[in-house]
Amino acid sequence: MSKSSSITIKDVAQSAGCGVATASRVLNNSGPASADVRERVERAARELGFSFSSIGRALQSRRSMTVGCLVPSLANPVFAEAVQGVQAELLGSGYQMLISCSNYDGAADEAAIEMLLSKETDALVATMVAPDRSPTLRLAQKRGIPILLMFHDPLDGFITSYVDNFDAAKVVARQFADLGHRRTAFLALRFTTSDRSRNRYAGFHSECRARGLPDPALIEIGEAEANQPDRLAAILAQHPKLTAIFASNDFLAIAVQKAARLLGWRVPQDLSVVGFDGIEVGRLLEKPLATIETSPEAMGRQAARSLLNLLQGGPSIQPPALPFAFRAGATLALPNPEKGDDGRGATQPPSDLPAEPQAQTRMNR
Amino acid sequence: MSKSSSITIKDVAQSAGCGVATASRVLNNSGPASADVRERVERAARELGFSFSSIGRALQSRRSMTVGCLVPSLANPVFAEAVQGVQAELLGSGYQMLISCSNYDGAADEAAIEMLLSKETDALVATMVAPDRSPTLRLAQKRGIPILLMFHDPLDGFITSYVDNFDAAKVVARQFADLGHRRTAFLALRFTTSDRSRNRYAGFHSECRARGLPDPALIEIGEAEANQPDRLAAILAQHPKLTAIFASNDFLAIAVQKAARLLGWRVPQDLSVVGFDGIEVGRLLEKPLATIETSPEAMGRQAARSLLNLLQGGPSIQPPALPFAFRAGATLALPNPEKGDDGRGATQPPSDLPAEPQAQTRMNR
DNA sequence: TCATCCAATGGAAACGTTTCCACCACATAG
DNA sequence: CTATGTGGTGGAAACGTTTCCATTGGATGA
Numbered sequence: 001m002s003k004s005s006s007i008t009i010k011d012v013a014q015s016a017g018c019g020v021a022t023a024s025r026v027l028n029n030s031g032p033a034s035a036d037v038r039e040r041v042e043r044a045a046r047e048l049g050f051s052f053s054s055i056g057r058a059l060q061s062r063r064s065m066t067v068g069c070l071v072p073s074l075a076n077p078v079f080a081e082a083v084q085g086v087q088a089e090l091l092g093s094g095y096q097m098l099i100s101c102s103n104y105d106g107a108a109d110e111a112a113i114e115m116l117l118s119k120e121t122d123a124l125v126a127t128m129v130a131p132d133r134s135p136t137l138r139l140a141q142k143r144g145i146p147i148l149l150m151f152h153d154p155l156d157g158f159i160t161s162y163v164d165n166f167d168a169a170k171v172v173a174r175q176f177a178d179l180g181h182r183r184t185a186f187l188a189l190r191f192t193t194s195d196r197s198r199n200r201y202a203g204f205h206s207e208c209r210a211r212g213l214p215d216p217a218l219i220e221i222g223e224a225e226a227n228q229p230d231r232l233a234a235i236l237a238q239h240p241k242l243t244a245i246f247a248s249n250d251f252l253a254i255a256v257q258k259a260a261r262l263l264g265w266r267v268p269q270d271l272s273v274v275g276f277d278g279i280e281v282g283r284l285l286e287k288p289l290a291t292i293e294t295s296p297e298a299m300g301r302q303a304a305r306s307l308l309n310l311l312q313g314g315p316s317i318q319p320p321a322l323p324f325a326f327r328a329g330a331t332l333a334l335p336n337p338e339k340g341d342d343g344r345g346a347t348q349p350p351s352d353l354p355a356e357p358q359a360q361t362r363m364n365r
Numbered sequence: 366m367s368k369s370s371s372i373t374i375k376d377v378a379q380s381a382g383c384g385v386a387t388a389s390r391v392l393n394n395s396g397p398a399s400a401d402v403r404e405r406v407e408r409a410a411r412e413l414g415f416s417f418s419s420i421g422r423a424l425q426s427r428r429s430m431t432v433g434c435l436v437p438s439l440a441n442p443v444f445a446e447a448v449q450g451v452q453a454e455l456l457g458s459g460y461q462m463l464i465s466c467s468n469y470d471g472a473a474d475e476a477a478i479e480m481l482l483s484k485e486t487d488a489l490v491a492t493m494v495a496p497d498r499s500p501t502l503r504l505a506q507k508r509g510i511p512i513l514l515m516f517h518d519p520l521d522g523f524i525t526s527y528v529d530n531f532d533a534a535k536v537v538a539r540q541f542a543d544l545g546h547r548r549t550a551f552l553a554l555r556f557t558t559s560d561r562s563r564n565r566y567a568g569f570h571s572e573c574r575a576r577g578l579p580d581p582a583l584i585e586i587g588e589a590e591a592n593q594p595d596r597l598a599a600i601l602a603q604h605p606k607l608t609a610i611f612a613s614n615d616f617l618a619i620a621v622q623k624a625a626r627l628l629g630w631r632v633p634q635d636l637s638v639v640g641f642d643g644i645e646v647g648r649l650l651e652k653p654l655a656t657i658e659t660s661p662e663a664m665g666r667q668a669a670r671s672l673l674n675l676l677q678g679g680p681s682i683q684p685p686a687l688p689f690a691f692r693a694g695a696t697l698a699l700p701n702p703e704k705g706d707d708g709r710g711a712t713q714p715p716s717d718l719p720a721e722p723q724a725q726t727r728m729n730r
Numbered sequence: 731t732c733a734t735c736c737a738a739t740g741g742a743a744a745c746g747t748t749t750c751c752a753c754c755a756c757a758t759a760g
Numbered sequence: 761c762t763a764t765g766t767g768g769t770g771g772a773a774a775c776g777t778t779t780c781c782a783t784t785g786g787a788t789g790a
Contacts, residue, residue: 021741032738051483053777056424056778059421075445083439254649398767
């Protein structure tokens with residue numbers, strides 16, 4: 001039955017005929033012990049099937065050997081892969097990962113962090129709705145718990161593992177501009193819940209300006225529109241002059257193509273589409289998706305490495321932004337000259353654009 | 366600094382001028398206490414910012430309030446969503462989730478379970494390479510730890526949350542048969558590492574037999590082939606008479622289309638393709654993917670519910686298989702009559718086909 | 731030969747809880 | 761007025777570790 005669950009070091013010591021202190025020293029290799037007793041203890045432990053209680057250990061050492069991980073959702077492969085990266089990097093370290101999802105809800109973020117803290121995780125790695133405005137995260141920081149953010153651009157007082165969204169978006173703008181696109185748009189989902197999306201728009205916008213092009217339109221949609229091609233099509237139809245769309249992520253880019261098809265617009269002849277993230281499936285599509293390729297897994301790994309470093313008392317240094325690359329695809333082409341360009345700028349003004357994102361965001365790469 | 370981390374119930378008791386026992390009773394509402402002392406304790410706790418140490422609690426109560434979760438990979442959205450479901454269902458219960466990935470490696474499975482056990486998780490939810498052959502899992506079972514499998518078909522002594530792969534595959538076979546397809550194939554990745562895949566093939570095969578059709582070909586490929594369309598195309602080219610392919614999962618189905626395109630085969634005119642899982646992106650493709658739609662999230666939720674039930678001492682009952690549905694798409698059509706059907710059966714014999722899967726697998730729905 | 735040192739060892743405290751038990755005061759029933 | 765509860769309380773044990781400290785015995789150096 002379950003009698004084996006209650007084998008403690010005391011049992012081992014007794015069976016080996018020594019004190020618990022000695023048994024502990026032998027089993028941990030943490031002090032002197034004669035070959036004789038060492039042998040006896042090891043045999044006893046083996047025969048009894050002893051294994052340490054990490055709870056007892058945690059209590060005594062005040063280290064739970066656990067790191068808490070908070071992401072918006074695992075249904076989004078980008079986050080799932082990042083978590084996988086964290087997990088992989090943590091593997092041999094003895095640390096385990098406690099996971100939590102917020103479903104893109106700021107209040108859930110707070111609750112989750114609180115929960116993780118109450119579980120006494122030794123460290124935190126998180127992607128949140130608004131880490132800069134999270135009292136609970138600040139609390140954790142005050143307690144001296146190592147914290148690593150993922151995906152977020154550098155933020156005062158926190159280390160983060162990220163790709164430079166601003167820079168990457170500029171690359172997309174450049175691609176559009178080089179091909180001669182003037183009427184462009186940025187399409188985002190849940191704009192307010194993602195600083196990443198915001199920074200991408202900022203970079204895109206900034207580069208268009210720098211090139212003397214009309215401001216890109218900003219199209220924000222809800223989840224409902226993203227999942228129902230006809231509704232998305234209706235929204236696109238309000239921007240008939242558009243020749244190129246930069247979608248805030250690859251799924252959105254795929255949805256755009258679906259919607260465009262409903263409108264009878266050909267991709268890329270009538271509309272160029274570029275995504276963001278570089279998810280694997282984009283490669284396999286009939287028209288491989290042009291996108292910014294990133295590696296969420298590498299991001300998770302870097303975050304975990306930094307975390308382990310902090311946990312070993314290492315210095316708190318912000319690593320450089322992770323690399324990204326523009327991936328060419330079949331969804332990007334020259335603009336269709338038939339879509340008359342009357343020179344008018346995009347109609348919709350930016351809603352919540354950070355003036356000119358902080359300089360360090362773009363420097364450390 | 367980090368002085369707030371060391372506030373224990375002893376501090377609260379002292380500050381409130383009472384014994385720890387009393388403080389504990391007040392804070393837990395677990396015993397009598399005068400209104401007076403109750404007030405004092407609560408105020409003290411509030412002012413000191415006290416919060417329970419779940420480690421101390423775990424030690425005393427011998428419950429870590431933690432469930433371990435093991436899946437092959439989070440990079441596969443099917444598993445990621447299942448984990449998300451588990452997480453969501455666990456949310457209000459006070460249980461936290463410790464996560465681990467095996468990367469489809471049986472040895473890693475063992476190591477992971479061992480790790481989770483050593484962390485003294487109160488329960489386990491797992492998808493493994495071979496749960497029926499895992500000594501560590503048996504050990505956990507012996508210790509009386511509640512265990513729930515996900516995705517696996519019912520297995521002696523374990524409860525599982527699953528969809529009936531055998532039945533679902535029969536539905537696909539029926540779709541093919543009804544349209545008049547005779548030369549079909551089942552395409553699987555890593556056949557040996559997935560009992561799910563095996564059962565799908567078995568169901569597909571069985572239904573073809575039942576209809577008096579030629580045995581379907583079994584095409585097993587490695588990850589390399591799956592990700593490189595030209596290599597997959599080369600493999601497909603060896604089966605020129607095929608009119609329909611049942612891919613073991615949706616990504617594979619998408620890859621098949623890519624490969625078919627390289628060969629100049631039109632989908633669905635020259636080749637019908639059906640997938641499995643029903644991932645969201647399949648809907649958004651230019652040709653929406655015909656597939657078996659399942660809900661990994663519901664699976665995770667069901668598993669978590671069953672687990673919570675077990676943890677509360679509930680009886681160990683196997684819930685019925687989760688529903689699935691055939692999702693029509695644009696990748697399935699009548700066979701092309703030009704692809705001559707000479708009546709010869711498929712060449713490649715089944716490699717490791719379970720004779721006729723256990724009856725209960727198909728019954729409880 | 732004696733003083734010193736060191737490896738080997740075990741007892742006990744500490745970590746933060748919960749809970750058993752004993753105690754006290756007070757009220758109520760006889 | 762005495763027995764019998766009962767609500768309120770705190771001391772102490774227990775959970776499984778690790779680690780500090782004291783004790784032992786034997787070896788080494790003078």
